[in-house]
Amino acid sequence: xxSVTIYDVAAQAGVSIKTxxxxxxxxxxxxxxxxxxxxxxxxxxxxxxxxxARSLAGARSFVIAVFTDARLTADHWRDGGGEDLARLQLxxxxxxxxxxxxxxxxxxxxxxxxxxxxVKALLGALKPAGVILAAPVSDDPxxxxxxDKSETPYVRLAAGAPDGGGLRMATRDREAxxxxxxxxxxxxxxxxxxxxxxxxxxxSRARLEGFLEAMAAQDLTPPDAFIQHGDxxxxxxxxxxxxxxxxxxxxxxxxxxxxxxxxxxxxxxADRGFAAPSDISIAGFGDGAAARVCRPQLTxxxxxxxxMAAEAARRLIGGEVVAGRGGEVPQDLFAAFELVERASIGxxxx
Amino acid sequence: xxSVTIYDVAAQAGVSIKTxxxxxxxxxxxxxxxxxxxxxxxxxxxxxxxxxARSLAGARSFVIAVFTDARLTADHWRDGGGEDLARLQLxxxxxxxxxxxxxxxxxxxxxxxxxxxxVKALLGALKPAGVILAAPVSDDPxxxxxxDKSETPYVRLAAGAPDGGGLRMATRDREAxxxxxxxxxxxxxxxxxxxxxxxxxxxSRARLEGFLEAMAAQDLTPPDAFIQHGDxxxxxxxxxxxxxxxxxxxxxxxxxxxxxxxxxxxxxxADRGFAAPSDISIAGFGDGAAARVCRPQLTxxxxxxxxMAAEAARRLIGGEVVAGRGGEVPQDLFAAFELVERASIGxxxx
DNA sequence: GTGAAAGCGCTAACAG
DNA sequence: CTGTTAGCGCTTTCAC
Numbered sequence: 001x002x003s004v005t006i007y008d009v010a011a012q013a014g015v016s017i018k019t020x021x022x023x024x025x026x027x028x029x030x031x032x033x034x035x036x037x038x039x040x041x042x043x044x045x046x047x048x049x050x051x052x053a054r055s056l057a058g059a060r061s062f063v064i065a066v067f068t069d070a071r072l073t074a075d076h077w078r079d080g081g082g083e084d085l086a087r088l089q090l091x092x093x094x095x096x097x098x099x100x101x102x103x104x105x106x107x108x109x110x111x112x113x114x115x116x117x118x119v120k121a122l123l124g125a126l127k128p129a130g131v132i133l134a135a136p137v138s139d140d141p142x143x144x145x146x147x148d149k150s151e152t153p154y155v156r157l158a159a160g161a162p163d164g165g166g167l168r169m170a171t172r173d174r175e176a177x178x179x180x181x182x183x184x185x186x187x188x189x190x191x192x193x194x195x196x197x198x199x200x201x202x203x204s205r206a207r208l209e210g211f212l213e214a215m216a217a218q219d220l221t222p223p224d225a226f227i228q229h230g231d232x233x234x235x236x237x238x239x240x241x242x243x244x245x246x247x248x249x250x251x252x253x254x255x256x257x258x259x260x261x262x263x264x265x266x267x268x269x270a271d272r273g274f275a276a277p278s279d280i281s282i283a284g285f286g287d288g289a290a291a292r293v294c295r296p297q298l299t300x301x302x303x304x305x306x307x308m309a310a311e312a313a314r315r316l317i318g319g320e321v322v323a324g325r326g327g328e329v330p331q332d333l334f335a336a337f338e339l340v341e342r343a344s345i346g347x348x349x350x
Numbered sequence: 351x352x353s354v355t356i357y358d359v360a361a362q363a364g365v366s367i368k369t370x371x372x373x374x375x376x377x378x379x380x381x382x383x384x385x386x387x388x389x390x391x392x393x394x395x396x397x398x399x400x401x402x403a404r405s406l407a408g409a410r411s412f413v414i415a416v417f418t419d420a421r422l423t424a425d426h427w428r429d430g431g432g433e434d435l436a437r438l439q440l441x442x443x444x445x446x447x448x449x450x451x452x453x454x455x456x457x458x459x460x461x462x463x464x465x466x467x468x469v470k471a472l473l474g475a476l477k478p479a480g481v482i483l484a485a486p487v488s489d490d491p492x493x494x495x496x497x498d499k500s501e502t503p504y505v506r507l508a509a510g511a512p513d514g515g516g517l518r519m520a521t522r523d524r525e526a527x528x529x530x531x532x533x534x535x536x537x538x539x540x541x542x543x544x545x546x547x548x549x550x551x552x553x554s555r556a557r558l559e560g561f562l563e564a565m566a567a568q569d570l571t572p573p574d575a576f577i578q579h580g581d582x583x584x585x586x587x588x589x590x591x592x593x594x595x596x597x598x599x600x601x602x603x604x605x606x607x608x609x610x611x612x613x614x615x616x617x618x619x620a621d622r623g624f625a626a627p628s629d630i631s632i633a634g635f636g637d638g639a640a641a642r643v644c645r646p647q648l649t650x651x652x653x654x655x656x657x658m659a660a661e662a663a664r665r666l667i668g669g670e671v672v673a674g675r676g677g678e679v680p681q682d683l684f685a686a687f688e689l690v691e692r693a694s695i696g697x698x699x700x
Numbered sequence: 701g702t703g704a705a706a707g708c709g710c711t712a713a714c715a716g
Numbered sequence: 717c718t719g720t721t722a723g724c725g726c727t728t729t730c731a732c
Binding site for chain 2: 003004046047048049050051052053055056061073074076077078079080081082083086087089090093097100102103104105106107120121122124125126127234235260263264267270271288289290292293295306
């Protein structure tokens with residue numbers, strides 16, 4: 001099956017290659033009859049235009065690149081937990097497929113110099129139609145700088161810092177964490193512990209802030225022991241909870257910055273004989289698999305990551321994102337969050 | 351930052367573009383001095399050859415495509431559980447990066463007609479250097495047929511059926527399941543339940559066979575109620591266990607075809623007041639996140655998926671896989687498995 | 701060891 | 717509405 005080219009189709013349909021090109025691209029100025037003839041010929045021959053040729057000849061390319069943090073991605077892909085990236089792939093990939101684009105996930109290494117070099121190389125080799133930056137790469141100044149200079153349109157997903165070029169699509173992590181904390185407060189909890197997430201993620205800080213904000217609004221200041229730092233994983237959550245539960249005045253609720261950590265908290269609590277939600281309330285963040293695997297299932301925060309990624313891809317492909325350090329007006333888009341209440345939280349036991 | 355081409359580098363280095371091409375590709379017949387000059391120029395200009403141009407002009411392309419089952423992939427990416435694919439991406443992606451290749455994950459739809467069309471289109475558009483088929487696509491005759499005719503080298507990962515073109519890299523699921531079952535038998539268990547996995551996966555059948563084989567070797571025939579069918583997920587495992595535990599003669603051990611299902615079994619057992627491993631032994635398969643999140647952690651089977659995928663990519667890139675329905679000798683490669691014993695299984699309680 | 705020419709499969713101007 | 721002529725940036729002949 002030697003590769004079939006535009007010439008084969010043109011011959012088969014009895015038209016010039018340019019007409020085939022037009023027909024395939026759905027351009028105007030092609031009569032319906034010709035259109036149909038070309039379509040039929042292409043169909044019969046099993047023709048699909050070479051991406052390489054198309055992007056070489058034309059102005060645009062057909063790949064959307066996703067830059068992720070190499071270390072984080074490797075950890076997740078090896079040990080599980082990379083649900084954010086999975087959802088990103090789902091949403092963006094779907095959108096790409098609709099328009100004949102392809103999604104390429106490229107982990108980017110650490111350190112400004114390495115990141116610069118890698119991104120530059122990737123951009124040069126791929127000449128992507130657009131780039132989606134997953135956190136924490138979406139906050140990497142070196143990457144942003146290279147991207148700006150290359151004039152490649154890009155979307156920063158879940159970026160912490162508001163400044164920088166490109167379109168920023170963020171989740172309202174602070175607000176979400178505040179809302180969840182308020183829910184816990186409404187249930188009567190006062191001694192609430194918080195487990196901070198992966199330190200490299202800006203969202204981790206935002207969630208902590210939201211938590212503290214809600215607490216402060218009630219004139220509550222959690223003791224140091226009630227703020228533990230984890231890495232997003234189950235084990236770190238378990239350790240954090242263990243420390244908190246060792247306090248004389250133990251927390252009646254724990255809010256973890258990720259579902260895996262919340263699951264760890266629940267396990268650690270169970271080890272100490274505390275059951276959720278009767279003895280302790282536990283809330284997570286992310287609405288991942290861990291939230292549904294827990295017994296009881298976790299009350300958590302759902303973020304529309306797939307939809308955001310799809311929207312990012314859509315805009316990139318549609319040319320709606322201005323390249324380079326665009327207009328003065330910061331382009332920021334915020335996604336709604338949703339509190340998913342399940343059985344892991346309940347009123348404070350009296 | 352206008353895109354820098356081979357001409358720019360040639361001018362900067364004071365050589366012809368052909369020499370640059372040679373130097374960049376590490377061909378012979380380039381003096382060390384010239385080599386160095388070109389390298390320096392390329393470095394200074396931040397040049398990286400356009401993939402499109404390279405694959406259009408040259409014989410080879412620089413993308414390795416992974417075809418996955420669209421439905422399964424979407425489910426996993428949305429709800430978690432796609433650890434196999436994640437490890438595949440990790441291993442193959444890593445290997446690709448070493449040689450300037452790129453890994454493209456493309457979900458392929460259902461039904462022979464649709465699969466044919468999609469694969470044909472993908473092959474035509476991408477002209478990939480090689481294709482990695484993830485299960486269950488690795489057993490799809492329509493896909494194999496298109497691939498064979500296209501003369502694209504491909505590797506079938508975890509394929510169930512031994513026939514078909516391409517190189518087959520398989521795990522010894524039957525043997526692994528048998529080994530795990532034997533372990534359970536050695537611990538004194540006789541009433542062992544089994545939860546079958548996702549029906550579309552050939553491995554699910556192989557694992558069931560291995561289980562039955564080991565049982566039969568001891569003249570044991572599990573009652574129908576002890577063979578439950580799940581879908582690989584937590585919930586289905588919980589339901590399966592619930593049914594088994596409702597039997598008058600309940601099983602003393604349950605072996606589930608996936609870690610998620612095993613976790614579900616454990617949760618269901620706990621609901622009934624049975625703790626592992628004292629009241630019931632529970633084993634999983636896959637060594638995924640669920641295995642480490644469980645309390646106690648799961649005894650499970652580890653498969654070197656990332657390494658297999660890396661090897662697949664390496665061979666594809668290295669041109670070691672013969673395209674089309676190759677020689678008469680079936681090309682089969684088997685990966686070792688490993689029993690990972692953790693705390694979820696123990697001697698049968700007397 | 702190096703270079704000049706040709707062309708990969710397609711799109712982008714222009715013509716008609 | 718359709719066809720012709722040039723390239724896109726590279727690798728591949730084949731010369732030198």
